[in-house]
Amino acid sequence: MAHRPSRCYWQARSFRPPQSGPPVTDRLRIALAQLNPKVGDISGNLALARSALSDAVAAKADILLLSELFLTGYFPDDLLFKPKFVADAMQAARDLVADTAGTDVVLVLPTVWLEKTGLHNAVLVAENGQIIATRLKRELPNSDVFYEKRYFVAGPLADPVIIKGVPIGIPICEDIWHASVCEHLAMRGAEIMLCPNGSPYWTSKQHVRKDLVRARTAEDDVPMLYLNQVGGQDELVFDGASFGMEPGNKLVFQGKSFETDFIVSDWTRGDNGWTCASGEVTELTTTDEAPWLACVLGLRDYVHKNGFKQAVLNLSGGIDSAVVAAMAVDALGADNVHCIMQPYQYTSEESIKDARECAERLGVRYDVVSIQDPVDSALANLAPIFGDRPLDLTEENIQSRMRGLLMMAVSNKLGSLPLTTGNKSEMAVGYATIYGDMNGGYNPLKDMFKMEVYRLAAWRNSHVPGDCLGPSGEVIPVAIIAKAPSAELRPDQTDQDSLPPYPVLDAILKGIVEDELSIAEIVAQGHDQALVERIERLLNIAEYKRRQAAPGPKLTVKAFGLGRRYPITNGYTDRVIG
Ligand SMILES: Nc1ncnc2c1ncn2[C@@H]1O[C@H](COP(=O)(O)OP(=O)(O)OC[C@H]2O[C@@H]([n+]3cccc(C(=O)O)c3)[C@H](O)[C@@H]2O)[C@@H](O)[C@H]1O
Ligand SMILES: Nc1ncnc2c1ncn2[C@@H]1O[C@H](COP(=O)(O)OP(=O)(O)OP(=O)(O)O)[C@@H](O)[C@H]1O
Ligand SMILES: NC(=O)CC[C@H](N)C(=O)O
Numbered sequence: 001m002a003h004r005p006s007r008c009y010w011q012a013r014s015f016r017p018p019q020s021g022p023p024v025t026d027r028l029r030i031a032l033a034q035l036n037p038k039v040g041d042i043s044g045n046l047a048l049a050r051s052a053l054s055d056a057v058a059a060k061a062d063i064l065l066l067s068e069l070f071l072t073g074y075f076p077d078d079l080l081f082k083p084k085f086v087a088d089a090m091q092a093a094r095d096l097v098a099d100t101a102g103t104d105v106v107l108v109l110p111t112v113w114l115e116k117t118g119l120h121n122a123v124l125v126a127e128n129g130q131i132i133a134t135r136l137k138r139e140l141p142n143s144d145v146f147y148e149k150r151y152f153v154a155g156p157l158a159d160p161v162i163i164k165g166v167p168i169g170i171p172i173c174e175d176i177w178h179a180s181v182c183e184h185l186a187m188r189g190a191e192i193m194l195c196p197n198g199s200p201y202w203t204s205k206q207h208v209r210k211d212l213v214r215a216r217t218a219e220d221d222v223p224m225l226y227l228n229q230v231g232g233q234d235e236l237v238f239d240g241a242s243f244g245m246e247p248g249n250k251l252v253f254q255g256k257s258f259e260t261d262f263i264v265s266d267w268t269r270g271d272n273g274w275t276c277a278s279g280e281v282t283e284l285t286t287t288d289e290a291p292w293l294a295c296v297l298g299l300r301d302y303v304h305k306n307g308f309k310q311a312v313l314n315l316s317g318g319i320d321s322a323v324v325a326a327m328a329v330d331a332l333g334a335d336n337v338h339c340i341m342q343p344y345q346y347t348s349e350e351s352i353k354d355a356r357e358c359a360e361r362l363g364v365r366y367d368v369v370s371i372q373d374p375v376d377s378a379l380a381n382l383a384p385i386f387g388d389r390p391l392d393l394t395e396e397n398i399q400s401r402m403r404g405l406l407m408m409a410v411s412n413k414l415g416s417l418p419l420t421t422g423n424k425s426e427m428a429v430g431y432a433t434i435y436g437d438m439n440g441g442y443n444p445l446k447d448m449f450k451m452e453v454y455r456l457a458a459w460r461n462s463h464v465p466g467d468c469l470g471p472s473g474e475v476i477p478v479a480i481i482a483k484a485p486s487a488e489l490r491p492d493q494t495d496q497d498s499l500p501p502y503p504v505l506d507a508i509l510k511g512i513v514e515d516e517l518s519i520a521e522i523v524a525q526g527h528d529q530a531l532v533e534r535i536e537r538l539l540n541i542a543e544y545k546r547r548q549a550a551p552g553p554k555l556t557v558k559a560f561g562l563g564r565r566y567p568i569t570n571g572y573t574d575r576v577i578g
Contacts, residue, residue: 024165026269028192031061031105034240034261036231038305039073040085046071046092049109052262053096056105059264062164065108067196067229068173069121071096072112074198074229074238080151086112086119093124101129106163108170110196118153123170123196125161133161137172138181144563145200145236145554146174157181160190166269169222173197176216176224186220192267192274193217193224201239201294203556206257206284210243217247223267223274230260232301235561237294237553241284244276253279258293258466285466288459291452291555292327293466295444298553300331302442303417310416314403314437315339315359315366317351318485320421320445322358322476323457327444328419329475330468334363338416341368342403344375346488350479357477362470371402378402396489400436408439417441420550425450425502427549427560428509429535430542431495438549446552447559449506450485457481500531508535514558519574536574543568 033052037045049066056064068074071092072085079085093111100107106127113122113134121137136155140148157180160167169190175181176195185193193216199209213224223246230240242255244265253276255261266277285293303311311328315321321339328337339362341347341355352368359366378398386394411418420440422432424447432438445453458481461474485495485502499505504527511522512535519536523529546560547568558564 025062028063028164028166028267028274029059029061030063030065030192030194030225030265030267031056031059032065032225032227032242032255032261032263032265033067034227034230034242034255034263035067035070036238036260036301037067037070037073037229038231039076039233040079041073042071042088042092045073046096049096050099053099053103053105053107055262057103061105061264063106063108063168063194065194065196065225065227066110067227068110068198069112070110070196070229073233075146075148075233075236076112080112080119086114090114097124097126097131098129100126103128106132108163108194108196110172117155119151120155121148121152121172122155123172125163125170127163135161135170135172137175139174139178141174141177144558148174157184159188160185167191169193171195173199176212176226179216179219182216182220182222182224186222190220190222191269193220193222195224195226197226197228198238199228200236200554201258201290202554202559203291206239206241206290209241210245210251213243213245214249217245218249221247221273223247223252223276225265230258230297232298232305232553234302235551235554235559237298237301239285239290239294239297244279246275247273251281252276254281254284256282257285257290258297288456289463289465291448292330292456292460293468294553294555295327295448296331296466296468299327299419299442299444302551303332306417306441308415308417310336310338310414311419312338312340312407312410312414312416313419313421313440314407315341315355316488317341317348317354317358317480319453319457319476319480320423320426322354322480323453323460324419324421324444325358325362325364326457326460326470326475329362329364329470330464333469334471336416337362337364338410338414339364339366340407340410341366342371342406343368344371344399344488346399346490346493348488350483351488354477354480354483358475358480361473361475361477369406371399371406374406375399375402396487397433397436399489400433400487404433404436404439419444421445422549423450423453424448424556424560425499425505425509427546428513428542429499429505429538430545431499432545434545434548438545440550443550443552446549446561447555449509450502451506454481500535504531505535508532509539512536512539513560513564514556516558533575540566540570540573543570 125133167189169185241257244252418440423445511517
């Protein structure tokens with residue numbers, strides 16, 4: 001059981017600031033810079049940090065905290081294997097440290113740092129142009145989307161750093177997910193904890209973090225300031241939502257979610273430790289708003305950070321492409337989104353009408369490009385090879401591939417980033433055409449089950465969340481939400497010709513993918529055994545498609561991509577024994 005010091009214990013801690021050290025203060029103004037760094041852009045991130053330092057000076061802050069691995073961005077992956085990259089990041093850190101000269105701000109700078117022991121995920125504490133302390137992350141996360149042990153050496157349990165005479169504990173992100181680091185810091189006299197993070201979003205994460213900090217502050221009787229970064233980075237979205245908490249579950253400030261923020265808080269030492277003059281407590285995002293904002297921020301940053309301004313997508317009159325179009329408008333603005341309807345002989349009048357209506361409501365550029373001639377021409381040219389073989393998926397996939405090809409042509413010519421639209425249910429079972437509708441650079445729905453897509457479409461029709469740029473009102477025509485999903489690749493086709501109803505499919509997939517259940521356990525939930533076995537088979541044999549699929553934002557505890565590494569060539573099948 002974790003050690004729980006009492007207030008008396010707090011007052012009798014073994015560690016006290018040295019008498020010869022800086023004068024002890026009873027007041028601290030602490031600034032947290034909740035920023036959006038770009039991975040690898042060391043000079044751009046340095047400029048952001050310098051601007052934050054100026055803001056901290058202007059705010060008369062005593063301490064400025066930046067987020068984890070700030071100058072490289074979180075997470076730089078195998079860039080860390082390049083000695084020059086590490087050297088450049090360390091030089092930028094030294095340059096930033098030098099900038100603190102002549103200011104009253106102590107900078108707490110998380111950065112990659114090479115020590116005799118190896119490469120570390122570290123924090124430098126800089127005062128008046130000098131590094132006054134270095135602290136090394138002890139708990140290196142190595143599960144799901146994290147693999148820090150591939151790069152870093154773990155640091156030792158360390159003492160607090162004396163900042164303006166106050167012993168401050170600096171646990172780094174994963175360090176607070178285990179009791180021992182904070183417990184040691186408290187034992188050694190820490191009076192305040194400053195925790196820099198690179199903590200990506202997924203369902204309930206904001207509440208999970210609060211629970212953790214509530215536990216640490218209760219165990220150690222020390223307040224904590226939790227700083228997270230913001231922004232999209234390939235498959236991850238960082239949601240910010242930084243906060244401060246005193247022991248006793250007292251939330252003293254709450255920063256913005258999915259937006260940058262600069263939070264200044266005033267702390268005073270009293271008989272019972274440090275307390276904060278409570279600051280602004282912004283509302284946490286709701287269950288519906290959070291995944292929408294994660295998709296919007298992920299999409300916006302993917303487009304902008306990769307040098308694009310505009311996006312293009314194929315708009316079918318179905319729900320998936322309508323939702324992606326709305327997200328793209330929220331992310332980039334209507335002027336920067338281009339939708340293309342590409343009808344073939346199986347495309348219904350209703351789809352053409354619904355696609356146009358959706359585009360008009362969103363205010364985007366909309367073009368209709370028929371694929372009738374190029375598909376028919378391809379089929380005529382292939383006829384000598386196909387002979388008298390019956391029509392099958394081959395002909396359907398040519399339609400899809402023609403649409404993908406033409407969208408890529410528009411992307412090449414106009415310089416817009418192509419978006420793809422396959423939801424998590426489809427991507428799970430391979431219900432998408434490789435090099436066809438799977439074409440595209442980024443897929444906002446990759447980690448969103450189909451029923452969730454419906455739910456969020458209805459929700460977006462009555463909300464314009466956060467800093468979204470799209471119009472208010474019913475941007476997705478209800479006809480699109482109400483109709484049966486269809487790929488329209490042959491007459492009268494619906495998704496349910498090939499798949500079970502989506503509520504059933506999603507429940508089975510959640511069991512297999514997110515909850516790691518066995519087939520027997522899912523059958524015990526009331527699902528048909530033959531169906532569960534079929535879905536598991538489809539899931540496994542579609543791994544090759546997912547491995548070639550566009551990235552998309554992680555929204556759930558288990559997303560396809562970084563955090564779910566399955567073999568493509570895979571002989572394992574779970575079968576109910578008995
Ligand atoms: N292990 C492996 N490694 C690498 N490649 C592998 C492979 N196994 C098959 N393949 C290749 O993949 C091909 C099969 O995949 P693919 O060509 O995608 O074709 P396939 O998966 O057979 O068909 C596409 C599916 O997507 C559905 N769908 C739903 C909604 C919309 C759309 C749309 O397109 O708009 C499509 C459509 O109804 C159909 O069920 C094989 O012919 C083979 O070339
Ligand atoms: N006629 C079309 N014009 C333009 N794009 C199309 C057309 N048909 C399909 N697509 C593209 O292929 C994607 C896959 O089709 P799919 O049927 O899975 O999705 P959807 O039409 O958006 O939604 P739903 O599955 O609910 O019908 C679409 O999202 C769209 O990007
Ligand atoms: N950067 C980290 O150490 C992140 C790990 C931590 N488990 C989180 O998701 O917040």
